[in-house]
Amino acid sequence: xxxxxxxxxxxxxxxxxxxxxxxxxxxWGVGSMNGPSNSALIATVNDTAIMMPEFKRAYELQMNAIxxxxxxxxxxxxxxxxxxxxxxxxxIARTLLLQEAERLxxxxxxxxxxxxxxxxxxxxxxxxKFDPEVYKQMLAAQGMSAGSFERQFKEDLLxxxxxENAVISASVSDDEAHxxxxxxxxKRSMDYILYSAVDFMKKATVTDDEIKAFYDAKIGRYAVPAxxxxxxxxxxxEGLASTVTVDEAAAEAYYAxxxxxxxKEEQADASHILVALDENASDKEVAAATKKIEKVLKxxxxxxxxxxxxxxxxxxxxxxxxxxxxxxxRGQMVKPFEDAVFSMKEGEISEPIRTRFGLHIIKLNKLExxxxxxxxxxxxxxxxxxxxxxxxxxxxxxxxxxxxQMLSGKSLEDIAKEQKLxxxxxxxxxxxQAPVAVGVTKEAAEELFSVPAGTAVDTPLEAxxxxxxxRVEKSKPESSMPLEQVSASIKEQLVADKSVELAFExxxxxxxxxxxxxxxxxxxxxxxxxxxRKGFIPGVGSAEDVVKAVFDADGNKWMGPYKTPSxxxxxxxxxxxxxxxxxxxxxxxxxxxxxLARKKQQMEQSFIKSLADKAEIVxxxxxxxxxx
Numbered sequence: 001x002x003x004x005x006x007x008x009x010x011x012x013x014x015x016x017x018x019x020x021x022x023x024x025x026x027x028w029g030v031g032s033m034n035g036p037s038n039s040a041l042i043a044t045v046n047d048t049a050i051m052m053p054e055f056k057r058a059y060e061l062q063m064n065a066i067x068x069x070x071x072x073x074x075x076x077x078x079x080x081x082x083x084x085x086x087x088x089x090x091x092i093a094r095t096l097l098l099q100e101a102e103r104l105x106x107x108x109x110x111x112x113x114x115x116x117x118x119x120x121x122x123x124x125x126x127x128x129k130f131d132p133e134v135y136k137q138m139l140a141a142q143g144m145s146a147g148s149f150e151r152q153f154k155e156d157l158l159x160x161x162x163x164e165n166a167v168i169s170a171s172v173s174d175d176e177a178h179x180x181x182x183x184x185x186x187k188r189s190m191d192y193i194l195y196s197a198v199d200f201m202k203k204a205t206v207t208d209d210e211i212k213a214f215y216d217a218k219i220g221r222y223a224v225p226a227x228x229x230x231x232x233x234x235x236x237x238e239g240l241a242s243t244v245t246v247d248e249a250a251a252e253a254y255y256a257x258x259x260x261x262x263x264k265e266e267q268a269d270a271s272h273i274l275v276a277l278d279e280n281a282s283d284k285e286v287a288a289a290t291k292k293i294e295k296v297l298k299x300x301x302x303x304x305x306x307x308x309x310x311x312x313x314x315x316x317x318x319x320x321x322x323x324x325x326x327x328x329x330r331g332q333m334v335k336p337f338e339d340a341v342f343s344m345k346e347g348e349i350s351e352p353i354r355t356r357f358g359l360h361i362i363k364l365n366k367l368e369x370x371x372x373x374x375x376x377x378x379x380x381x382x383x384x385x386x387x388x389x390x391x392x393x394x395x396x397x398x399x400x401x402x403x404x405q406m407l408s409g410k411s412l413e414d415i416a417k418e419q420k421l422x423x424x425x426x427x428x429x430x431x432x433q434a435p436v437a438v439g440v441t442k443e444a445a446e447e448l449f450s451v452p453a454g455t456a457v458d459t460p461l462e463a464x465x466x467x468x469x470x471r472v473e474k475s476k477p478e479s480s481m482p483l484e485q486v487s488a489s490i491k492e493q494l495v496a497d498k499s500v501e502l503a504f505e506x507x508x509x510x511x512x513x514x515x516x517x518x519x520x521x522x523x524x525x526x527x528x529x530x531x532x533r534k535g536f537i538p539g540v541g542s543a544e545d546v547v548k549a550v551f552d553a554d555g556n557k558w559m560g561p562y563k564t565p566s567x568x569x570x571x572x573x574x575x576x577x578x579x580x581x582x583x584x585x586x587x588x589x590x591x592x593x594x595x596l597a598r599k600k601q602q603m604e605q606s607f608i609k610s611l612a613d614k615a616e617i618v619x620x621x622x623x624x625x626x627x628x
Contacts, residue, residue, distance in 0.1 A: 041620045043088060045095040050088070059087045088619070096611040097159040104165075108157045113150060116157060166607040167600040177591045178584060185579040187280075187530035190550045190571045192540060193514065193522050193558075195507040197499035197567035204498035211490050215483050222481040225430040228448050229474040231412055232438060233421050235399045236466030240391035241384065243420050251382045255375045262378050266330065268341045269366040271306055271323035274316035277358035278530060280577065293352045293359040300349050306363045316357070323363075337362070395466045402469055403460060412456070412471055425473070438470075439463040448472055500567055507561035507568035514558050514570045522570075530577050541565035 040052040062083060066073060117123065118130035122138055125131040139149050215222070233239070255262070273296055277289045296313045300306055307322025314323050330338055334355045344350060344364040353360045398419065405415045416423040429437035434445035444461040451457060453475040460467040514522060528537050533551055536542050543564040553559065553573040560570035579587075 043092065043620055044616075044618045045092055046099060046615050046617075048095050048099065050091050050095065055088065055091060058091055059084060062087050062090075092612070092617060093608045094155075094159055096608060096615060097162045098155060099615075100611060101158040101162050104162070106158060106161050106165075108154045108161070112157065113154055117150070117153065163604050163607075167603045170596060170600045170603055172592050172595045172599060174588075177588065177595055180595055181584060181587060181591045182578055184533075185583070186551070187532055187535075187577040188550050188573060189530045189575045189577075190528050190537075190546075191525050191556075191574045192528060192537075192572075193519065193525055193570040194539065194566060195503040195510075195523060195561070195568040197496065197503045200499045200502035200506070200567075201495060203502055204495045206491050206494045206498065210494060211487050212483065214490050214494060215486065219480055222486055224479045224481055225432065226449055226478045227428045227430050227476045228426075228453075228472050229428050230426045230438065230448060230470045230472050232424055232426065232468050232470035233402060233412060233416060233419075234424065234439065234463070234466070234468055235395055235402060235460065236439070236463055236468075237388040237392040237395065239421065239466065240394050240398060241387040242422065243394070244387045244390045246383050246386045246390070248379075248383075250386060251379060252375060254382050254386060255378065259372050263372050264368070264370065266342065266370045267327050267368045268329075268364060269327045270325050270341050270362055270364050271310060272316070272318070272325060272337075272360045272362045273300070273306075273310045273314040273323050274319075274357060275313075275359045276315040277354075279356050280579065280583065289359050290352065293361060297349070297352065297361045300361060300363070306349070327366075342367075392465075399460055399467050399469075406456065406458075406469065412469070415469075428474070428476075435464075438468055440468050444468075449475075451475075500563060500565070503567035504561060504563045507570065511561055511570075514560070517558065519558075527574055530575065539566070540569055543569075546571055 041049055042052055042055045043050045066081075066083070117135075121128075123130055123135040125134055136146070139146060273293070275289045275293045275296075277285065281289070292313075296309055300309055307324070310319055310323030316323075318325055325333075330342065332338075333341065334357070336353055336355050337360060340350050340353045340362055341364060344362070344367070346364055346367055348364050350360075350362040350364075353362065402415055402419065402421075405418070406412075410418075412423055415421070426438050431442060431445050431449060434440050434442055434448070440448075440461045440463050444463070447457045447459065447461060448470060451472055453472050456471040457469075460469055510522060513519070519525065526539060528539065531537055531547065533547060534544075535547065537546065540546060541564050543562060546560075546562045546564060546569060549559050549562070550571055550573055556572050556574070558570050558572045561568040562571065
């Protein structure tokens with residue numbers, strides 16, 4: 001879900017906006033609808049009713065939008081999001097904005113409406129011009145008339161006008177933007193004295209009673225969901241493909257018509273050695289890293305084994321595998337690295353390359369040029385695809401035959417033999433695992449958990465591209481892992497927890513001396529690398545209160561002790577690294593843009609809240625909303 005944030009994790013914008021997680025509801029075409037007089041009333045906003053048809057359409061649109069954006073989301077996550085409540089809040093906000101537009105006398109002229117509709121790419125032809133025929137076709141595909149769409153779209157434009165009017169005064173000064181940028185981009189390092197929990201493990205004793213008490217208190221952690229094993233027939237294009245014969249001539253024709261789709265892009269197999277270097281490193285740090293990488297480069301070019309050099313000198317995660325990066329194509333590596341790799345010859349070792357990760361030397365092991373494979377190379381792939389395509393047309397008729405035979409009393413074994421289908425046996429799986437284990441939806445899988453072992457499910461189960469006909473072979477009810485099975489891991493957890501507590505108590509005993517600056521006899525003083533405000537501290541771990549203390553500090557006095565996953569620490573500020581003016585100037589425009597967008601959003605939310613505070617809003621169907 002966070003690829004774009006991950007890819008841009010070094011940018012100031014992400015640092016500023018990361019905590020601002022906003023669910024945006026797009027109620028395109030959701031405006032007021034005339035439902036039948038007996039439709040359920042969901043809510044009233046002043047004198048305006050929000051009816052079930054309107055709510056249902058908005059809810060379905062939002063669900064589809066979330067599923068399209070996050071395909072892996074499951075039902076339990078949907079329930080946590082409370083989509084029903086949030087959709088209703090969106091509809092109430094929309095109603096309030098339309099009422100405010102009426103109060104202010106705002107309108108959308110026919111010319112404005114026409115211009116806005118014509119600008120929507122969905123309604124344009126290949127030349128980028130509004131096309132009335134395309135417009136009609138697209139609306140028809142959505143089951144909407146032009147009149148209905150235009151009425152609803154006009155309301156969308158009205159709410160947009162009201163929102164824009166509410167935030168028209170929003171602005172961001174240079175000082176405000178610069179302060180926010182520095183706050184988000186600043187890095188600090190710290191000196192720390194660590195009372196390591198590891199040193200106290202031998203003193204951390206755990207009794208059987210403590211293990212049992214922990215197990216009883218956390219029994220939910222050890223739940224084992226209900227599981228089944230089934231025998232089943234897959235009535236899907238893939239499952240029926242073996243019953244279809246594909247003519248090789250058809251495969252050759254498909255290849256001839258679709259050669260470009262088999263194109264294999266240029267790919268490289270490379271290894272590298274990295275000397276880590278911060279993007280904002282000082283000249284002194286750059287010089288030291290350069291000296292180190294040039295020493296390694298000299299060894300590599302003298303014939304030393306590149307893999308062994310990588311294991312010894314590389315500071316990247318691939319060091320353990322001899323610097324091997326495997327095969328990759330363009331667009332998968334940072335650009336300076338990619339540009340170097342694809343300009344090299346096989347066996348060549350590059351000059352040092354600077355990226356945001358540091359300095360690299362690269363060895364190109366193999367380079368495969370872009371090409372279109374010969375027919376024989378992809379023949380099997382094409383034959384399989386064509387077989388599935390033809391089998392897709394047989395899904396419905398085959399399902400009818402199979403279900404008829406089941407109802408007549410035939411076993412799955414006999415049906416499989418007669419229909420030339422493969423009878424499969426699943427591994428043991430739970431409800432959550434059903435989509436992966438046997439390809440059925442979670443909703444359909446409920447049928448498998450509602451019948452006893454040895455029973456055939458009397459309805460076909462919906463799968464991603466067809467159906468599954470099944471018999472439950474084995475059924476296990478929900479249970480808990482026995483204490484004996486988890487006692488070792490519980491003991492390990494309790495020992496770790498007690499070790500941290502013992503380390504913390506020892507640190508507290510030394511606090512008078514340490515805080516006074518007397519650190520004789522204390523564990524060794526260590527220095528962390530530069531970290532961000534929410535950064536992980538190597539050697540210390542994730543410790544929010546430690547980072548906060550260091551970023552709040554304006555001197556170098558010892559502070560603490562603080563409890564951390566590693567034990568307990570005293571810390572003091574070592575170094576403050578603020579972004580240079582050059583970095584600020586490069587980011588300035590984007591900073592302004594993001595801060596202005598945030599400010600407008602906050603103003604808009606406050607404006608809608610003020611409208612809601614003055615309105616009479618009555619929710620009529622909370623019971624329904626709580627279920628969604």
